[in-house]
Amino acid sequence: MATAQAHTETKWWSGGKSPFNVEYGKLMMWYFLMSDAFTFGAFLISYGTIRFSQNYWPDPNEVFNAFPLAGHANLPLAFVSLMTFILIVSSVTMVLAVHAGHNMDKKGVIKWMIWTVIGGIAFLACQAWEWTHLITGDHAVMINGQIENIGTTVTMNPWGPAANVAAHDGHHVGTPGPVAFGGYFFGITGFHGFHVASGVGINIVMLIMAINGTFERKGHYWMIEKAGLYWHFVDLVWVFVFLCFYLI
Amino acid sequence: MEHAVQEITFHHEPGGKEVVSKIIRTTVILSVITIIELGMGLGMYALPMAAGLKLFLKGVIVILSLAKAFYIVGVFMHLGEEVKNLIMTIVVPLLLFIWFIAAFLYEGNSWKNLRNTYNPKQAVSAPAAPHEAGEHH
Numbered sequence: 001m002a003t004a005q006a007h008t009e010t011k012w013w014s015g016g017k018s019p020f021n022v023e024y025g026k027l028m029m030w031y032f033l034m035s036d037a038f039t040f041g042a043f044l045i046s047y048g049t050i051r052f053s054q055n056y057w058p059d060p061n062e063v064f065n066a067f068p069l070a071g072h073a074n075l076p077l078a079f080v081s082l083m084t085f086i087l088i089v090s091s092v093t094m095v096l097a098v099h100a101g102h103n104m105d106k107k108g109v110i111k112w113m114i115w116t117v118i119g120g121i122a123f124l125a126c127q128a129w130e131w132t133h134l135i136t137g138d139h140a141v142m143i144n145g146q147i148e149n150i151g152t153t154v155t156m157n158p159w160g161p162a163a164n165v166a167a168h169d170g171h172h173v174g175t176p177g178p179v180a181f182g183g184y185f186f187g188i189t190g191f192h193g194f195h196v197a198s199g200v201g202i203n204i205v206m207l208i209m210a211i212n213g214t215f216e217r218k219g220h221y222w223m224i225e226k227a228g229l230y231w232h233f234v235d236l237v238w239v240f241v242f243l244c245f246y247l248i
Numbered sequence: 249m250e251h252a253v254q255e256i257t258f259h260h261e262p263g264g265k266e267v268v269s270k271i272i273r274t275t276v277i278l279s280v281i282t283i284i285e286l287g288m289g290l291g292m293y294a295l296p297m298a299a300g301l302k303l304f305l306k307g308v309i310v311i312l313s314l315a316k317a318f319y320i321v322g323v324f325m326h327l328g329e330e331v332k333n334l335i336m337t338i339v340v341p342l343l344l345f346i347w348f349i350a351a352f353l354y355e356g357n358s359w360k361n362l363r364n365t366y367n368p369k370q371a372v373s374a375p376a377a378p379h380e381a382g383e384h385h
Contacts, residue, residue, distance in 0.1 A: 010257070012333055017257040020334040024255060027334070034338055041345055045352045052356030055364065061293035076293055081286055088282070092275045095324045099271070102262040232324045236317055243313040247289045248306040 029226045033233045036195075040237050043191065044244050047184040058159035058177050060246045063152070066133050080246045083126045084238065090119025091235040094203075098228040101221025106210065109224060113207040116231065120200035127193050131186070140173045147173055154183045185245060192241050195234045202227050260329060274323045281312050 012019040020027055051057050061076035068079070093115040100108030138149035139158035142165065150158050159177030206227045215221045288305050291297075297305075322328040327335060 012331065018255045019331070020337075021257055021331045022255065022334060030334070030338055034341060037342065041348065045348050048349070049352045049356035049359075052353050053359040053363070055360065059293065061289070077286055077289055081282070084282055085279070088275070088278055091320070091324055092271060095271050096268070098326075099263070099267050102260075103264075229325055232320055235324075236320045239313055239316050239320065243285075243310065247285055247309050247313075 023222060026222065026226055026229070029229050033229060036233065037237075040188075040191070040240070043184075043188050044240060047180075047188060047244060050178075050180045050184065054178050054180075056161055056178065058157075058181055063134075063159055064130075064246060066137070068129055077246060079126065079130065080242065083123055083130075084242055086119055086123045086126065087235050087238050090116050090123070091232055093119060094228050094231045098221075098225050101215070101224040104216070104221070106213070106216055109210045109215075109221060110207065113203060113210060113224070117200055117203050117207060120196055120203065120231075124193060124196055124200070127189065127196075131189075134185075142173050142175050150176070152182050152185075154186055155179065157182045188241060189245070192234070192237055195237065199227075199231050199234050202230060270323065274319050277319055278316055281316050285309050285312050 010017070012021075022030075064080055065074050065076040066079065067073065067075045093112045097109050097112035097116060100112060134152040136151055138151050140147050141150050141158040141160070142148075142163040143150075147165075150156055152158070156179065157177045158174050159181060160175035163173045163175050165173050206224055209215060209223065210221075215223060288309055292302055292305055327338065
């Protein structure tokens with residue numbers, strides 16, 4: 001509470017002190033993340049614009065209903081929920097690593113950074129499975145009077161409204177969905193996955209530096225804090241990717 | 249080190265167990281919100297419901313996601329503990345999103361309406377040139 005008192009009474013702009021009360025690197029990380037938020041925001045808003053301009057858009061519950069090793073069981077949103085919880089948990093282990101760093105607890109930082117890296121890799125593995133399943137998972141679709149089997153790619157996808165025919169084996173036959181669906185899905189989740197991958201890389205570097213005692217010699221763990229900001233941002237973006245592609 | 253000390257006038261106290269319990273509380277909040285969102289998403293799929301109710305549920309899910317964002321930024325990223333000057337330089341520019349979202353979604357919707365009501369025959373016959381004879385020089 002003493003610091004809160006000091007904050008309100010301080011004349012931040014009268015000179016002699018840093019008006020933002022943070023170190024340069026951390027401030028720049030915040031501004032980088034703000035600009036990155038605009039990049040992601042532009043992508044998601046563009047997706048929203050195209051989706052609003054279409055008369056038909058695929059139902060995410062029908063597109064994302066597969067789970068590894070579950071065969072053809074209809075499990076809408078199950079796998080993506082798992083991915084969401086993996087990312088939330090890895091965000092929690094990251095904040096615990098930052099907390100351990102505040103207390104100069106080297107062992108704690110190493111332990112929680114290892115869990116964070118594992119969480120990041122687990123998320124990427126899930127995404128790789130999901131992409132593979134979408135690209136290779138064929139569905140019967142009526143194209144120019146012919147029934148063809150197509151997967152979800154950036155040029156075509158089988159998620160259009162149902163056609164008025166049934167295949168000879170009794171399966172549903174669809175029509176091609178809006179072309180933009182695949183492009184936006186792979187583009188935006190891919191850009192997010194790229195952020196996760198670079199975050200894992202940064203976290204591994206931080207882990208190695210913590211093990212080598214670099215931060216202990218410096219006398220602070222501020223680098224962990226900055227890596228943490230980036231990692232939480234990745235989790236934050238997933239909240240909105242999850243919202244726009246899977247929930248609504 | 250010397251340089252960095254000047255950049256930070258007031259250091260945060262490291263904090264102990266109460267910080268960990270705050271982290272755990274936030275984790276529980278985030279998980280519960282996510283489960284509620286998933287329940288609503290699945291409800292829209294599994295139960296037959298009117299378009300208006302669906303739209304309402306989607307609005308609720310959006311608001312819940314914003315709450316999640318608030319907790320991640322405020323607690324996990326510790327923005328809530330920073331100086332007000334810093335908070336404002338991050339948060340105020342993001343208000344531009346309100347306009348971006350409203351303008352672009354309106355644009356998308358208008359695009360759909362124009363395409364649905366477009367009548368090619370009418371468009372071709374409309375611009376009749378009044379002085380065709382006078383075109384020759």
